[in-house]
Amino acid sequence: MFRVIREPIDLKELVTYVTDPSAGAIATFIGTTRNNNEGRRVIALDYEAYPEMAEKELARLGAEAKQRWNIQRMAIVHRIGPVQITEPSVIIAVSAAHRDDAFQACRFAIEEIKKSVPIWKKEVFEGGEVWIGTQSGQRLPRR
Amino acid sequence: MFRVIREPIDLKELVTYVTDPSAGAIATFIGTTRNNNEGRRVIALDYEAYPEMAEKELARLGAEAKQRWNIQRMAIVHRIGPVQITEPSVIIAVSAAHRDDAFQACRFAIEEIKKSVPIWKKEVFEGGEVWIGTQSGQRLPRR
């Protein structure tokens, strides 16, 4: 399950999707909107995607994870549009027979998303807004 | 939130508990009953705990995680009694400003649980049952 949606992401749906009788471990990662970034008071994040290609890239990295680790199922859903403080912008769920594979594939997925999936985040903060990553000399935020 | 319970574990409750406006990341780990182990067909796992001490040890390792990583909140709930295939026996949720801390603290928690928390797993398989870890020469199962 690799999707880009406008609605709130349903964690339960992803976990149910990856649940598998031969899996002993499920690792999940939830990215949420934080109320501060580099000293700014953040009001919300506003995500935009090239949706067809973003879903394709999510599926591609899922396939790559399946080649690299012994995992059963993976689901990644990224939300676009405004995402308020504490709300999830992305959820990843991975099941595997053993926990090491689940953790590693989950970590891999979020790192890759931040490198290659055509999704962009505009930070709306007190006093302005900025497309993250576009300012000269600005690092991508760690999350 | 560090608890040992008999009822099914509510993932949503843990994630809601650790949700925090200053957190940009939530990592969770769900341990589930797998239908096979070391070549045996597993029917269910049956967990037993020394509950007062188990909760104390869970809280202790949560405090240790807070010292070692920059995390906001942690919740660990372990279920006891019979846990059927695909059902969760343990869920860990950790929130942090940044994802690296959340992942590391989550991983630390599950590794420590398997080392020091007084909870025991009886595997009920086709043809018998065994307390995992008590057989001479038997390794603890990876999960």
Add this chain to the structure above:
Amino acid sequence: MKVKVKFFAFLRERVGTGEITKEINEGSTVADLWATLKKDYPKLAPVEMRLLYAVNRNYVNPDYALKESDEVVFVPPVSGG
């Protein structure tokens, strides 16, 4: 020949629209197209950030030779997650 160009995020705001159709010369590369667009849209001229190029939903190199009806996207630094 004609290609479709989509703009997202930072570039969409600079250009003022999300999609255009552009007439280009046979044999134009993606890099050529970008150079032309910088002239068409003065607000793109100062854009110095590292862009990735996608054609028909796949990343390509700047010397990729465009074909009729290709869908081209200039990808500003991604920041999902």
Add this chain to the structure above:
Amino acid sequence: MKVKVKFFAFLRERVGTGEITKEINEGSTVADLWATLKKDYPKLAPVEMRLLYAVNRNYVNPDYALKESDEVVFVPPVSGG
């Protein structure tokens, strides 16, 4: 003096009960108590696995000197998760 001993999991099944009260000599250590229990419960005699010792819900060393009313647990290899 008397101490309370709780048994769990593998050891509980061997002993046949989850809790006993045991009269021991002043100055007995946890290791002394375990040696005594092995005589009381023949099914414990062959137990060779590495045990941890807990007194009043804290892990202790085998030479821990017991006190009146202590709650003692012999912890077989844990396998939670």
